[in-house]
Amino acid sequence: MALFIKGMGNISAQKTWDVDALPKEVVLPSSDRFTAIEPDYSQYIDPKSIRRMSRIIKFGVSAATLALRGANVNVPDAIITGTAYGCLEDTGTFLSKMIENNEVALNPTPFIQSTHNTIGSQIALLLQCQGYNQTYAHGAFSFESVLLDALIQSEENPDRNILIGGVDEITDVSHAIQKRFEIFNQVANGEGSAFFVVNGQPTNAIASIDSVATFYKPDMTIIRDHLEESKNLQIDLVLVGSADSSQSPLLMNNVNQAFPSAAIGYFKHLCGEYPVASAFGVWLGATVLKTGKVPEGVVKTRINPPKKVLILNQYLGKHISAIMMSAC
Amino acid sequence: MKGKVYVAGAGAICAIGNSLPETLRAFQNKTSGIGHITSLDTVHKGVLPVGEVKLSNKDLALITKHKSVTRTALLGIHAAQEALNSSGLKDISRYRTGLISATTVGGMDLTENFFVDFSKDNSKGDLNDVVNHECGRSTELIADALNIRHYVSTINTACSSSVNSIIFGTKLIQHGMLDVVVAGGTDALTKFTLNGFNSLMILDKEPCRPFDATRNGLNLGEGAGFVVLVSQKVLEEQKLNASVIVSGFANTNDAFHQTASSPEGRGSFNAMKLALEVANLQPADIDYINLHGTGTVNNDQSEGTAVKRMFGDTLPKLSSTKSFTGHTLGACGGLEAAFSVMAIEKQCVFPNLRFTQAMPDIGIVPQTEFQSTKVNNVMSNSFGFGGNCSSIIFSKA
Amino acid sequence: MEQLMANLKRQIIEALNLKHLKPEDIGDDQPLFVEGLGLDSIDALELIVLLQQQYGIKMANPQDGPKVFKSVKTIAEFIQANKAAA
Numbered sequence: 001m002a003l004f005i006k007g008m009g010n011i012s013a014q015k016t017w018d019v020d021a022l023p024k025e026v027v028l029p030s031s032d033r034f035t036a037i038e039p040d041y042s043q044y045i046d047p048k049s050i051r052r053m054s055r056i057i058k059f060g061v062s063a064a065t066l067a068l069r070g071a072n073v074n075v076p077d078a079i080i081t082g083t084a085y086g087c088l089e090d091t092g093t094f095l096s097k098m099i100e101n102n103e104v105a106l107n108p109t110p111f112i113q114s115t116h117n118t119i120g121s122q123i124a125l126l127l128q129c130q131g132y133n134q135t136y137a138h139g140a141f142s143f144e145s146v147l148l149d150a151l152i153q154s155e156e157n158p159d160r161n162i163l164i165g166g167v168d169e170i171t172d173v174s175h176a177i178q179k180r181f182e183i184f185n186q187v188a189n190g191e192g193s194a195f196f197v198v199n200g201q202p203t204n205a206i207a208s209i210d211s212v213a214t215f216y217k218p219d220m221t222i223i224r225d226h227l228e229e230s231k232n233l234q235i236d237l238v239l240v241g242s243a244d245s246s247q248s249p250l251l252m253n254n255v256n257q258a259f260p261s262a263a264i265g266y267f268k269h270l271c272g273e274y275p276v277a278s279a280f281g282v283w284l285g286a287t288v289l290k291t292g293k294v295p296e297g298v299v300k301t302r303i304n305p306p307k308k309v310l311i312l313n314q315y316l317g318k319h320i321s322a323i324m325m326s327a328c
Numbered sequence: 329m330k331g332k333v334y335v336a337g338a339g340a341i342c343a344i345g346n347s348l349p350e351t352l353r354a355f356q357n358k359t360s361g362i363g364h365i366t367s368l369d370t371v372h373k374g375v376l377p378v379g380e381v382k383l384s385n386k387d388l389a390l391i392t393k394h395k396s397v398t399r400t401a402l403l404g405i406h407a408a409q410e411a412l413n414s415s416g417l418k419d420i421s422r423y424r425t426g427l428i429s430a431t432t433v434g435g436m437d438l439t440e441n442f443f444v445d446f447s448k449d450n451s452k453g454d455l456n457d458v459v460n461h462e463c464g465r466s467t468e469l470i471a472d473a474l475n476i477r478h479y480v481s482t483i484n485t486a487c488s489s490s491v492n493s494i495i496f497g498t499k500l501i502q503h504g505m506l507d508v509v510v511a512g513g514t515d516a517l518t519k520f521t522l523n524g525f526n527s528l529m530i531l532d533k534e535p536c537r538p539f540d541a542t543r544n545g546l547n548l549g550e551g552a553g554f555v556v557l558v559s560q561k562v563l564e565e566q567k568l569n570a571s572v573i574v575s576g577f578a579n580t581n582d583a584f585h586q587t588a589s590s591p592e593g594r595g596s597f598n599a600m601k602l603a604l605e606v607a608n609l610q611p612a613d614i615d616y617i618n619l620h621g622t623g624t625v626n627n628d629q630s631e632g633t634a635v636k637r638m639f640g641d642t643l644p645k646l647s648s649t650k651s652f653t654g655h656t657l658g659a660c661g662g663l664e665a666a667f668s669v670m671a672i673e674k675q676c677v678f679p680n681l682r683f684t685q686a687m688p689d690i691g692i693v694p695q696t697e698f699q700s701t702k703v704n705n706v707m708s709n710s711f712g713f714g715g716n717c718s719s720i721i722f723s724k725a
Numbered sequence: 726m727e728q729l730m731a732n733l734k735r736q737i738i739e740a741l742n743l744k745h746l747k748p749e750d751i752g753d754d755q756p757l758f759v760e761g762l763g764l765d766s767i768d769a770l771e772l773i774v775l776l777q778q779q780y781g782i783k784m785a786n787p788q789d790g791p792k793v794f795k796s797v798k799t800i801a802e803f804i805q806a807n808k809a810a811a
Contacts, residue, residue, distance in 0.1 A: 047744075047745045048745070048763075051741065051742040051743060051744060051745075052742065052767075079581075084462055084463075084464065085462060086463075086484070094520070094523075094524065095439075095440060095443050095447075095520060096443070096447055098440075098519065098520065098523050099443060099444055099447055100447075102371060103370060103371045103372065103519065103523050103526075104371070105774055105777045105778050106523055106524075106526070106527040106774070107527065107740075107771060107774050108524075108527040108528050108767060108770045108771065108774070109767060109771060111523075111524035111525075111527055111528070112524075112528070112586055112587055112713065112767060114524075115432060115484070115486050115713060115714065116432075116463065116484035116485075117484055117485045117486055117712070117713070117714045117716055118586070118714060120485075120714070121581070121586065121713070121714025121715055121716065122586075122714075124581045124583045124714075124715060125583050125584075125585070125586065125715065127583075128583050129581060129583055130580055130581050130582070130583050130594070130595065130598060131580065131581065132579050132580065132581075133485070133579065133580070133581040133714075133715070133716055134483065134485060134492060134496075134579060135483065135484050135485050136481060136482065136483060136484075137434075137462075137463040137464060137482050137483065137484040138463065138464035138467060138480065138481045138482035139462055139463075139464035139465070139468075141464065141480070141481060142464070145481040145482075148500075148505075149496065152499050152500070152503050152505075155503065173446075176450045177446070177455075177458055180451075180455055181455065181459075214479065214480075216468070216471070216477050216479075216480050217477060218477075527770065527774070528770060529770060529773070529787045585765065585766070586767065587766070587767065588766055
């Protein structure tokens, strides 16, 4: 049981749309807010449809369109999205107006657009996709839940084309609030949208996603045991969801012990910290497995083309996930 | 791989009862839980009827032996605890146990208070009011209260959310990934949703009349509903008394409009059709449909059209329990699943309150009395904004 | 009336985020819903809010919407009729 990636689309703090790999010139955060570089949306969205779309919907629709174009699929059989915070801009707009106007004469549009499933539903509406449509909204496990659902769907029917994605945005309000929790000292606040078209057929695949495991408030012994069990998979590269090795020393200890000969790379200095950053990690892993090249900005030393990549993500220490990927 | 998935327990809290047995009494006595707003500090007090849970956050915290957090989490803990307790399961830690919850508002009940101060000055507002805002945090608070850590997730597909939780939980057991899943959803009443739905002009200023020709909108409600799903292996090992299985389910999208359902109800029709196929049942096998039945002009027209097309001459007994509880948004799927399971366990169907006149062109007459009757298969529908349509079928094991 | 219609067109474009249109693109009698501008039920609700915010007129029954919002002209006529009554 595996998911074979047939198309991808990624909007992030790097110029990652419409490319096969991370650009040579990477952008590093200049503050604690690492904003995404946005494409010209008119390339992906009809102007008449765009009028109600907030930034996060545009993120989602364009990354999804890129993935579908890459896979040469017009209408997928299922759409599964993950977003921890949903449509923050519209939520903030409606809330502010509600307070300002004392609950009178409120515009309905921001309320309608504020629900988490708006992204997945908008995509379905634009594509006229009447198939399975699901939205996971569980913090740093949102995208991982998407993967598990897709793996199950694919096991039931390997021919189904499933559009999957993870998307979260930063707004002025959300950044101001999150900053007060003092969580951006080691890594900047990030945002992005990574979508993939996957199915259960191995032909012409960019890379495969083999398994996903999530650990909620785990003891390090549980992580250690899981990593030890993966020893025989011959992992060449571990992409760690931290800005660098100093961020999660206990985790890195276990990684080094379990995979002494694997190369270790980091990716959160490229995308920032946000709940669905693991989707960026999967995109990065896929580009590495497809091209055989690991960007210098990720791993300093040159290594042979990896065949097996482990995306090991952690979010503020409490949510850890392990996504196994293979070359095809 | 595709073994049977049993419903070992169920729990509910809503406007008509703080437990599933309490709701049964309300159904039997035809006592609606819809009334005036008492807890929210809003300009709509005395204007918009709602289905409030008759316990304060303080009460909920005391009963659940939990510290006071967001109301959504407290309601969820209350119902999930009841579900687990009623399941007869001893020591869930020896099994791969998951919690899959659903919510549309998350911690918004506290966030909207935070915003009052924050919007004047970014440095103001109590951070404790927003630390549990995000949907997943409600689930984790429930997981922590129940000691579930192996697998947690949260779904938000508007009004179809908690049916989708139960569907995902069922699949995880069928695919051998989990042994026990507590699945359902929870939503508290908030000013955010009250004003949101009011801006859409689909709230009735009177108690709602689902499927009635004169219906004029929905009443918002709050609550939580959870079921405990177990594999055959767990059922046998623990010698559980489960008599209901999840036999069919489907998730489709209407893809018509962001908030309105297609007039012919194509999403709803497809969901019901697919659920029946999965269950290997014919329309005539369904004994009772728990309708989505919000009471809006659009939903009831659309759902009614789809039901008529699906069931034709063999219309089962049907009703909308939202006439008792109001529309509990992210919780309604879980809550109505608990009611559906109860319908099979108690061999009864529930009434649809305040119905006087069938919708012209559709002519469906719902069940208006509580009735003890043979019930083997129950279908529960939940259709949401964004065209998310889900249907689930529970059957006698 | 002309000034009112000109204002309305500007306000409609802003309220409904019709960035691709200019006021002169909207005909006085051009149908706004279904055909013509192709607006939908959410836009109708936004127009109800516009009437309240900009003109102080409350439309209690959304069912009156289709008649009132047929074109910019019918909206202008509704505003004039209700302002006179107020």
